[in-house]
Amino acid sequence: MPRKAQPLTDYVIRTLKPAKDQVGWKNVTDGGCKGLTLRMAPKGEKIWVVRVEVNGKRTWQPIGGYPSTSLTDAREKAKSYAASARDGLSPTELNARQRAETMTVATAHAEYIEAMRLALRASTISLKVAMVRDHVIGPMGKRLIRTVRRADVVDVVGSVAAKGFTVQANRVFSEVMALLRWCEQKGYVDGVPSARKKDVRAAAGAKKENSRRRVLSDAEIAATWNAAADLGDLTGDFLRLLMLTGQRRDEVRLMTWNEVDMDAKLWVIPKSRYKTGSQTNMDHSVPLSPQVIDILRTRWTEGATGYVLAGREPDKPFNGAASAVRRLRKTLGDKADFTLHDIRRTLRTGLSRLGVDEATAEMVIGHVPQGIVAVYDCHDRMEERRAALVRWAEYVERLVASLAEAGQR
Numbered sequence: 001m002p003r004k005a006q007p008l009t010d011y012v013i014r015t016l017k018p019a020k021d022q023v024g025w026k027n028v029t030d031g032g033c034k035g036l037t038l039r040m041a042p043k044g045e046k047i048w049v050v051r052v053e054v055n056g057k058r059t060w061q062p063i064g065g066y067p068s069t070s071l072t073d074a075r076e077k078a079k080s081y082a083a084s085a086r087d088g089l090s091p092t093e094l095n096a097r098q099r100a101e102t103m104t105v106a107t108a109h110a111e112y113i114e115a116m117r118l119a120l121r122a123s124t125i126s127l128k129v130a131m132v133r134d135h136v137i138g139p140m141g142k143r144l145i146r147t148v149r150r151a152d153v154v155d156v157v158g159s160v161a162a163k164g165f166t167v168q169a170n171r172v173f174s175e176v177m178a179l180l181r182w183c184e185q186k187g188y189v190d191g192v193p194s195a196r197k198k199d200v201r202a203a204a205g206a207k208k209e210n211s212r213r214r215v216l217s218d219a220e221i222a223a224t225w226n227a228a229a230d231l232g233d234l235t236g237d238f239l240r241l242l243m244l245t246g247q248r249r250d251e252v253r254l255m256t257w258n259e260v261d262m263d264a265k266l267w268v269i270p271k272s273r274y275k276t277g278s279q280t281n282m283d284h285s286v287p288l289s290p291q292v293i294d295i296l297r298t299r300w301t302e303g304a305t306g307y308v309l310a311g312r313e314p315d316k317p318f319n320g321a322a323s324a325v326r327r328l329r330k331t332l333g334d335k336a337d338f339t340l341h342d343i344r345r346t347l348r349t350g351l352s353r354l355g356v357d358e359a360t361a362e363m364v365i366g367h368v369p370q371g372i373v374a375v376y377d378c379h380d381r382m383e384e385r386r387a388a389l390v391r392w393a394e395y396v397e398r399l400v401a402s403l404a405e406a407g408q409r
Helices: 010-015 071-086 091-100 105-116 122-135 150-162 166-186 197-204 218-231 233-245 249-253 290-299 321-332 340-353 358-364 371-376 382-408
Strands: 026-029 036-040 046-054 057-066 266-269 284-287
Touching: 036 071, 046 071, 057 071, 105 122, 105 166, 122 150, 122 166, 150 166, 218 233, 218 321, 218 382, 233 249, 233 290, 233 321, 233 340, 233 382, 284 382, 290 382, 321 340, 340 358, 340 382, 358 382
Parallel strands: none
Antiparallel strands: 026 036, 036 046, 046 057, 266 284
């Protein structure tokens, strides 16, 4: 008959030492609490765990380290886990319910943001944090997350719409609902309020956010290219690189010399700062046309490091994207109502007009393949992408030349 374990005491635990030849963890059962065990590492670290059975499945649940978690606290926690297990509630679910008792909306969103950091770009995370800080934390940041109801969501979205930020109201709604769905998955709330975007939008007076379809005309492309030359070398190069590569604003703005291979005429944007990098787990390669190489050569010196478009201080990137748009509009007049992202859309549309196949055009701007294509088509189309961007750069050159000829007549 096995010897019955004796109840542990604080003195026994304090004086418990690992054996000289100990390899791996040593388990010391507490006879004073069913299922409670103290695990000791070869170097002396001590951790409490408890064995529980939930719906016929046994598992070991960590409780905490000793002495930060005392013997008394460990026994109380073990008993609560055992009691909840008899009701079919796992330790993880119990922990979530207990946290939810005091978890506020602000605390929940901070935890949600930390969980999303690996999946989203830093710029996206910053936008989420700022949006919630500006529109959600004030009216309901101190509310318990488990008490949030549909009316609360409508009130928050409505207050944003009432300020005239109708598009932002839609985004606030999406963020709050994403937070609540995540909290439901974590067990912090029992369910998500049945609030649909169109219902909340109707109640709050927010407008539907329509996708932009603005594309620059041929004349606008040529005019923008010429205007860039009058905005200074830094701003001009930024705008022309946008026009020739079709990459996103921050991807161009934050380009570094270690990403550029001048000999191979290739720019490799690391997945860590590429919008879809977390989805593909791959870097994004951009073949560079001769026109792009010409721009880069004017900025490149032997052994160059840091940002290609460095600001006034060499270790800081160009930060005048918003100013570039304002100055363009001042130069081109009120008809220049396009955004920097519209330039990217213009390139993508232009590739279609030039006869570039859809798969290649989508890969040029870094869109992730969908469905069965993503599974079975592994061809990187690098040569096709290079040819497409060369054709586009030559097309822009022809537009600029045509505009110059027209002006001379």
